[in-house]
Structures are given as structure tokens and as C-alpha cells.
Amino acid sequence: MIPTIPTPDELLDKGFSRGKKQADLLRSQKIPKHLKGKRIEERRVVTSCQVIKDKLKSIIDAVPEIESLHPFYQDYIDITVGVDDMKQALGGLNWAYGIITQLEKEYGAKIRKNPSEKATAIQKQAYGRIASVVGKIKKDLDFLDFAKQNLRNMPTIDFEATTIVIAGFPNVGKSTLLRQITEAEPQVANYPFTTKGIQIGHTEMHWKHIQIIDTPGLLDRPILEMNDIEMNAIVALEHLADAILFIFDASETCGFHLDNQYNLLKQIEKIFSDVPVIYLFNKMDLVEDAEYLNQYIDDEENSIFISAIEGEGIDKINKKINRIKKIERNFDEEDDEYY
Ligand code: GDP
Numbered sequence: 001m002i003p004t005i006p007t008p009d010e011l012l013d014k015g016f017s018r019g020k021k022q023a024d025l026l027r028s029q030k031i032p033k034h035l036k037g038k039r040i041e042e043r044r045v046v047t048s049c050q051v052i053k054d055k056l057k058s059i060i061d062a063v064p065e066i067e068s069l070h071p072f073y074q075d076y077i078d079i080t081v082g083v084d085d086m087k088q089a090l091g092g093l094n095w096a097y098g099i100i101t102q103l104e105k106e107y108g109a110k111i112r113k114n115p116s117e118k119a120t121a122i123q124k125q126a127y128g129r130i131a132s133v134v135g136k137i138k139k140d141l142d143f144l145d146f147a148k149q150n151l152r153n154m155p156t157i158d159f160e161a162t163t164i165v166i167a168g169f170p171n172v173g174k175s176t177l178l179r180q181i182t183e184a185e186p187q188v189a190n191y192p193f194t195t196k197g198i199q200i201g202h203t204e205m206h207w208k209h210i211q212i213i214d215t216p217g218l219l220d221r222p223i224l225e226m227n228d229i230e231m232n233a234i235v236a237l238e239h240l241a242d243a244i245l246f247i248f249d250a251s252e253t254c255g256f257h258l259d260n261q262y263n264l265l266k267q268i269e270k271i272f273s274d275v276p277v278i279y280l281f282n283k284m285d286l287v288e289d290a291e292y293l294n295q296y297i298d299d300e301e302n303s304i305f306i307s308a309i310e311g312e313g314i315d316k317i318n319k320k321i322n323r324i325k326k327i328e329r330n331f332d333e334e335d336d337e338y339y
Helices: 008-027 033-062 071-080 083-113 116-136 138-150 174-181 228-238 258-271 290-296 314-323
Strands: 162-167 183-189 198-205 208-214 243-249 277-282 303-305
Touching (some): 008 033, 008 116, 008 138, 071 138, 071 228, 083 138, 116 138, 162 174, 174 183, 174 208, 198 314, 228 258, 243 258, 258 277, 258 290, 277 314, 303 314
Parallel strands (some): 162 208, 162 243
Antiparallel strands (some): 183 198, 198 208
């Protein structure tokens, strides 16, 4: 998404050395003596400006327009590096591009107008100004380099697919389940505020593409304890989820009492208020008294007893998943509820 970002010195070196090379090519050419010095310095300044401008433009063009991205990515970029800072940095590069275009014209003309003896001095002036402009965007180049490092390994989301987000306390069996209901190894990508990253598994059901997302470290702990930024990381997921798979560890061997697990569920339901939930009671192979679970079941129709490790109940989950409808969210409209 973001190409390699040069430092100001690298950018100037590249421009000036190419300028020198191109100018040197003129030295062996037959040019009237009174014009030669001017031609050489003009070529030097113009080439340097163009090389620097080309590099700036290639960076500006390679970074996608943030507003054109899916809200999930807009949020992702905002949480990870800050959308405003990103816009400001790109604005800085645009500014430098404009000024260098002016300098190229201004100093090209100045060299042409003056006698050859003055050409070198004018070229030096031009270089001084170019260097000063490039120096002024140091913080922008630094920021884009920081953004490049931080936006590396962003999750690849298929926005056409039906998307299911897994939630539940640690060790309830989320990743075991993800592996049971998806094909191949899940994709592991970075996600803000999750140390283990986000895991995305894919499966096809009746020609429908389904992606299942597990977010270790995010939807597995009390939401009331989260800070604003972590909440934003959850809101980004809200743009994607067509359903939530909430996993209870019915055996409580994960170390969390069912009362607490139920509380987490309620918090998640509050945040994802428009998203349907499928309730999975996992590790049933370890449970003797299933009666006890009744108090935690609000919606019998959408509750399934499973054993992820033994593959028990997976077919029932698949049947439910198959019926999930993609939530239509119109992000393009101006009066969009999110923006
Ligand atoms: P996560 O942290 O929620 O992703 O949980 P994991 O999938 O890593 O599972 C935590 C532990 O529970 C692992 O040791 C799993 O083998 C175990 N586990 C997961 N599902 C079941 C199950 O259905 N029955 C039993 N007995 N153990 C399970």
C-alpha cells in the first residue's frame, strides 16, 4: 500500500546525482561556448527537479485515497497511524511537488536569461532552495515510513463475503472451532491492540464465500475495561460482522465462570446490536449436567451444544451459518450512519 519511503537526504542524493550525470553528458557535445555553461546547469537543475518530483508523485499515487477505502480500512488506518496525520503527510508531499515544479521553471528561466558565467552560481542557489523544500517534508516522509511499517500485514478482508466474528473469553475454544469450520490454515494478520493478531479463516457454503474472524485479545475480555482506542478497534469490526459466534466454555475449564462469560456476551450484544448472534456451548464432552446451562440460554433456537475438539455439533453450526444473510451497509451515501 505504501512504497519504500526515502529520507530527505536520499531523495536529494538521487535527484542531484542524476542531475549531474545528465549534465555531464552535455560536456562532450558541441555547443557554442557562450551557451554551453548555461545548457549544462539548466539540464542539471531540471533533471534534479524531475527526478525528485517523480519520486514524490510515485509515493502520492501509490497511497490509495483514504476516503475511497472501505470503512473497515479507514478505521484500521485511523486506529493504527491516524487518518488526519496520514492526510497531512501526503499534503506535505503534494506541497513539495508544487514548489519544486515552480523552482524548476523559475531557475531554468533564470539560467537561460543570464550569461553562462553566472550559470553555476544560479544552479547552486536552485539546489539550496530544493534542499530546503525537501528538508521541510522530513517529518512527512518520516511519518509515511512509520505508517508503512505499521500498516504492514493488514488483514485482507473480502468485503463480498459473509463475515462472521468469533467472540468469547480466552481458552473457550475459539481457535479450535475456527480450524474446524474453515478450510486451510487461517490467515494471520496484524490488528491494533491484539498481540496475537487477527485470524481469518475461509470456507465455501453453497457457492457462498464465508470468512470467519477471530480476534484474540479483543473480543475476549470485558469491554467495560477498554479504552476509547480499543473500542474503535471493535467498531471497525462492526462494519464487517454479519453474525457473531459467541462461544461459552460450558465446562468452565477455561477458568471463567459462566456468569462472567454471560456478562461478556451481554456487553458484546450491546455493541453489535444489529448483528445476529449464534450461541455455542463448547466442551460439552466435559459437561455432565447440561441442565445447569439453561439459565444462560436466552435464545434456544440459536443455541448449539458442541465439542469443537471432537467435531461434535459442527454440522449444526454450518447449517446456521448457511442461513446468515449479508447485512447490507451502504457506506457510499453521505448521510451514512457511520460518517
Ligand atoms: P481460544 O483461546 O478460545 O482460541 O481457545 P483454544 O481453541 O486455544 O482452546 C483452548 C483449550 O481448550 C485447548 O487446550 C483446546 O484443546 C481445548 N478445547 C477446545 N475445544 C474443546 C472441546 O470441545 N473439548 C475439550 N475437552 N477441550 C477443548
